[in-house]
Amino acid sequence: MRLLSVGLRQFRNQARLDFVPTPGLNVLIGPNGAGKSNLLEAIAILCSGQSHRGAEVRQMIQDGRDEMALAAEAEGEEPLSIDLRQKRGRARQMKVNNRTVGRLREWMGRLPVVTFSPEDLDLVKGEPGGRRRAVNGVLIQVDPDYADALARYQRLLEERNAALRQIRDGAAKPSVLEPWDLSLLKEGALLTLSRQKFMDAFGPRVQSRQHGLSGGRDRGALVYRPSFHVPAEDPQAVAETNRRRLAELREGEIALGSTLIGPHRDDVEFRLDDEIAKARASQGQARTLALAWKWEERLYIKERLGREPLCLLDDVFSELDPDRRGQLTDLLTGGAQCFVTVTDLSAWGAADTTSAAVFEIHPAGENAIRR
Structure with a gap:
């Protein structure tokens, strides 16, 4: 185009x-x-x-x-x-x-579209939210089902957090959370498994590109760190496992007025020579990893969409x-x-x-x- x-x-x-x-x-x-x-x-x-x-x-x-x-x-x-x-x-x-x-x-x-801004240069050492946006930025363009699930999840998350605050303030009972829990777990499981599949394919590409851009001096890797536990590649299994976790965390969630697990708390861990790059990488190494991500993002989108x-x-x-x-x-x-x-x-x-x-x-x- x-x-x-x-x-x-x-x-x-x-x-x-x-x-x-x-x-x-x-x-x-x-x-x-x-x-x-x-x-x-x-x-x-x-x-x-x-x-x-x-x-x-x-x-x-x-x-x-x-x-x-x-x-x-x-x-x-x-x-x-x-x-x-x-x-x-x-x-x-x-x-x-x-x-x-x-x-x-x-x-x-x-x-x-692929965007590259100063914020992306902090992809490796910055906050998890930037890395989640990077993953979402690719997947919403190549996977319409993911785009729909993400929109539903974000809406449900806002509604559930509002309900948690109402419970904390005495304006609602904990039982009102049940429908939000079920829906949030369903959409969250779909997002988690989609991200895992994407990172399994995309991570090695970034690793190879980074190795070439560094002249073979560094060996990078990407590891997806989901907030949800993933016992199997099955949405129902993911939802059921994390339903129990939500129940265990309920008291803390009500106190904070915030949902404590789910794709909104995922992270992507960059590694460099088997160490966490956020702590180990120099500024130049971190920027090479970010450049490798963006390079492969462009190629990945082109391959998926033609x-x-x-x-x-x-x-x-x-x-x-x-x-x-x-x-x-x-x-x-x-x-x-x-x-x-x-x-x-x-x-x-x-x-x-x-x-x-x-x-x-x-x-x-x-x-x-x-x-």
Whole structure:
């Protein structure tokens, strides 16, 4: 797929921005606060339904405004249009090819995307939430059933936590938890087993890529650490085992007003030479592992969907040393349509700009101006 145009209206600090990219490498330059990252975030939301920054879409309406809108046109085997509108206090509205859609699966994977931001450089040493988002970011695009299960699980988790707080405050009895427990366990088991299957296939790929990027000096590995116990590759067995655990944890959950086990507490452990990389890896080694993940993420999505994902690189070149800048440049030259943000071309280091289209983004501008 190729992105033809993007439009932003009242999105974050951007009252209006229109962008017509080229099919290959697009470099967006401008001062901090100009809206470069906002443009990439808008593309990510239109492609995957979520921000690579971890923020909620309803939080992105421009200050002083009541609604915002995003739109994109793309082409591939057939034309594709995606429109999103978000009003304050209302559910977002999505249209694909002028048809209203209500579920993630109805547009996930139509315009696949891989994002790489400074937060991803902390994938190895950062908090578990970032690694869960990385796993979800792949699976919601290649597995519609996973996207549906994740949406249901997140809704159930919010409702169950609200019920736990009501019980703690004396406004409800513990028995009200039973229907939420059953549903949460069912959806959580599906997510856990899907993640396990994905990591069994994806982990060795990242390990091999990391070994090559490090010049054979380091031997990395990825280990999925589910919060649920997994006695067998069977959703019912997983749900039953963890039903007993929920019962054992109930008193503590009520006191905290929070669900203590489930996929929302999973982690992915990066290892380096048989040691936990979070504690052992240097900054350079950790970033090589993160780069290996993103490289294989792009290839994995392409293999599963049969089309090249867009690549969004948000202000990462300035965070890398020359060797890793070169490796990232190699990733960009693989045929994907790519979008890179930098404050100026010097921040891109030694990367070749001869084949790139360079656009300037200005804080008060309404269009991305090509140089």
